[in-house]
Amino acid sequence: MSRLNPQQQLAIKAIDRPLLVLAGAGSGKTTVITHKIFHLVKERDVQPKHIFAVTFTNKAAREMKERAAKQLKGDAGKGLNVSTFHNLGLNIIRREHQQLGIKPNFSIFDAHDGLTLIKELIPNAENIDKELVYFIQHQISNWKNAMIDPEQALNLSANGNQMLAAKVYQRYNRQLRAYNAVDFDDLILLPTELFRTNPEALDRWQNRIRYLLVDEYQDTNASQYLLVKLLVGVRQAFTVVGDDDQSIYAWRGAVPENLARLQEDFPGLEVIKLEQNYRSSRRILKAANQLISNNPH
DSSP states (O other): OTTSOHHHHHHHHOOSSOEEEEEOTTSOHHHHHHHHHHHHHHTSOOOGGGEEEEESSHHHHHHHHHHHHHHHOGGGGTTOEEEEHHHHHHHHHHHHHHHHTOOTTOEEEOHHHHHHHHHHHSTTGGGSOHHHHHHHHHHHHHHHHTTOOHHHHHHHOOSHHHHHHHHHHHHHHHHHHHTTEEETTHHHHHHHHHHHHOHHHHHHHHHHOSEEEESSGGGOOHHHHHHHHHHHTTTOOEEEEEOGGGOOOGGGTOOTTHHHHHHHHOTTOEEEEEOOOSSSOHHHHHHHHHHHTTOOO
16 A cells, blocks of 8 residues: 555545545556555455446456455455456346346357347348448447337437337347347446335345446446446445546447446445546647547537
8 A cells, every 4th residue: 555646545444435536547557446445455344345446448357356355365365356348237137038038048248149130120121232230239229228118219200210220229129039039239228227116136146246346437328327336325435547538439339427427326425536547758748638638528
């Protein structure tokens, strides 16, 4: 702990309230998360099995898990949960498949499987422009990430292509269930919908997840935001780390405004900024900050 700067130390020790850590690239945010896991286990006696750390890529999750394991050593970190959002959703679906009306041996459709199914569901697909098929797939994904169901999508559709996408969306969902399958977007959407409508399932997972840490929070979409909000519940024991200047995934539904929404939904939220950079030279930082200053958002 003595090797960390004062802001990092504050972020690690802030346990009894919801916390947002605003951290730029190279500011030691992963260090904060891994040290916080150590602090929760060793200083606060939280069992590793009740700590969940979530990020966006398998590579980032692997790195975080390895760094946490090095600090905890031996069996001290046994049961610790470090994964991507989609892996967390998959584990929830596996445990709650009966509540969701899914058989235990369900399949997961990747983007290629989904595209093939969509082509089968479009009337006269062989005569339709390939770009339109990709548009329909992308639109369905966006609707799922925004938690918009097929009926709502039909009502919201403003033109012919969107109307076609909404009709295909309806058939697509029906066909997935007929195949006992889910797609990648369902891995977040289905647990979120379950927790909204099933208090018993939500209670099980709130008791299982006693402390939640989320990395790259600016990349969360509407469905992921609500999943986090539901899981932390009234306990509000969570730390999210993000940087609104690094939000690059709006094209796949990311909502950087989720950082601001946190302050509305959790009035007791503490915000700590990590502003010391350990990765880049002064010239690079100056150039980056001058570029960022032109962003009106």
